[in-house]
Amino acid sequence: MPDGRKPEPGGWNRIQIEVADLEAEVATLRQAGARFRNDIVQGNGGKQILLDDPAGNPIELFEAPKR
Numbered sequence: 001m002p003d004g005r006k007p008e009p010g011g012w013n014r015i016q017i018e019v020a021d022l023e024a025e026v027a028t029l030r031q032a033g034a035r036f037r038n039d040i041v042q043g044n045g046g047k048q049i050l051l052d053d054p055a056g057n058p059i060e061l062f063e064a065p066k067r
Contacts, residue, residue, distance in 0.1 A: 001038050001050075014050070014058040022047045022063035 019025045022040060026049060030036070037050040037058065047063040 005037075014060050016060040016062050018062050018064065020063070022049065022061055025061055 026036070026040065029051065035052045037052065040047050040049045044065070046065045049061050050058050051061065053059055
């Protein structure tokens with residue numbers, strides 16, 4: 001993560017929610033006050049970003065690559 005945090009055993013279990021347009025979802029959630037742990041990361045497997053739910057639990061938003 002940008003602040004230096006790294007995944008560690010038992011610490012970053014999360015649910016993954018697949019979305020069709022990650023940038024649009026992130027913009028909507030930012031406007032609503034959501035806190036994100038990082039910026040969108042893109043790789044061969046798609047795009048992802050982590051945000052915190054109100055209790056501080058991580059949630060991954062994922063967009064699969066276009067085919």
